[in-house]
Amino acid sequence: MTAPIAPPVRAGDRERRQTADQLGSALAQGYLEMAEYETRLQAAFAAHTTAELRQLVADLPLAQLRRNDPRRRGARRAAARKAVRMHLAGYLAMVVIVLTVWLAVGLTAGAWYFWPIWPILGAGIGVVGHALPTRFAFACPPRQGSINPARIA
Structure with missing residues (x-):
């Protein structure tokens, strides 16, 4: 049948x-x-x-057909590190500009209050907030069955 x-x-x-x-x-x-x-x-x-x-x-x-093959994970890691380096470069450029303005105002007007501390600290918190999760997300390979913090974002 x-x-x-x-x-x-x-x-x-x-x-x-x-x-x-x-x-x-x-x-x-x-x-x-x-x-x-x-x-x-x-x-x-x-x-x-x-x-x-x-x-x-x-x-x-x-x-x-793996979604998380090693080459793809390596490319994501490299892109994340490059983004942090670019963020840090922008931060350092801002620090140089702010300090230059502060020095110029101090020399010409005699006002020596160190106001650049506030933008330096504020932007520095942003850089650290970007760099630390990036560093720890790719620090060690995820274990089987665990949640990968890089996949949450």
Whole structure:
């Protein structure tokens, strides 16, 4: 006796987006060429059933399509460190400008109240608030099953 054939299940927007995400990961990791990716992506958004969507990713090693591969994590770490360096460079430029203005006013008007302390401290708190979370978010690799603080933001 043969098993009854299940009717095809219609695909929704959520399933199409998931398939598109899987195809995008496959492209990013070199499993697909751009032309093939575009063809499959168009077919994914034109698919009517979940079986059609499964066929689009059937030949891809989905278990290996990792969202947190080491190269991507390293690129995010480098970008975060570069952002902190840029923030620090802007802060130091502001400190030099403020101190120059204070010195010019002090020499010309004789007003020696050290008012630059307030913008220096205020902006310094911002730099520290940017640098510390960045440093600790990438200090050690996350353990399996734990929450990665870099993914929360």
